[in-house]
Amino acid sequence: MPRGDKSSYTGKQQRKAEHIEQSYEERGVAPKEAEARAWATVNKQSGGGERSSGSGRKKSATAKRADRKDSAHRAAQSRAGKSPNQGAARNKRSGSTSLAELTRDELMQKARERDIRGRSKMRKDELLRALS
Template identity: 55%
Template sequence: MPRGEKDKYTEKQKRKAEHIEERYEQKGVSKSEAESRAWATVNKQSGGGEKSGGSGKKTSSSEKKSARSDSARRAAKTRQGHSRTSASSLETQTKESLMKEARSRDIKGRSSMSKAQLIEALRK
């Protein structure tokens, strides 16, 4: 069970933690682990208890906006990954996705090609 009193949290934070905890339990996580994860998530998102007498950590709205922007930028960069036609990317794709790529490039004879043949045709 998480340590510490929950008195310093707002009602909104408590509801949020409860909702997160329920979702983890639905996924099969134990009650205590779900509770720990839920409060860790709430703490990470809001910086802990918000009522007076808390940690004293105050973040300006401009700092929060900047942090969100930086986070979004990092997430977008992560999603980009490898280009769809890089050598390593072609090897890891399913035959179905390779077939879609071949269809978009109008490669002739694609329906009878094996995965290896599709990769070779897409590299050309």
Template identity: 55%
Template structure:
């Protein structure tokens, strides 16, 4: 596409540029400057003319927002760690995780404990 060729722009983009250009001319900006500013604005807002390629899949803003929200909820759930409701939840944790919990409960001798000992101490400590 040679420089200055507007053939790849949609009709909507062309109308928008024309409207912006008229607005600048009304404010006293020269014709050439108004045109340059108008197309710069259209390019900034829409990324330029029609592009080749892509997946062809269009995702609406609301779908993107929902996907982001779902992703954030999954991430928050992951950060919460294991639930303490089941008796086997302590066994399913890593030793490092058990060590952190023991440290937060100030269990003495935790550094030399095995994983099984940490589980037992945490159960007793409540």
């Protein structure tokens, strides 16, 4: 497929790119630049043109989002000088049962075990209050 060929994109992706391009042009961006930005946005949101089912496994948008979030979380921990599981290992070694020392994921697991309603949207402090 030659570079710049848009035939592998779905109709929905093409409509989205066209809408984004029009939006950029309304804001005064040059037409060629608007088109480039629009397709870059579509590529970032959907991973590029749709591929045939034989080109490898497909991931859902939710799975891609979760992978990016996990990768960003690990990168932040790395920058802070922590290994990804350092917090969990510390909690297990200390033998402490204090809820405040648990990670949000560990609190979420406890909330799941107690079947607390609305837990998936709760922040750490909200989980702490609900579990207390």
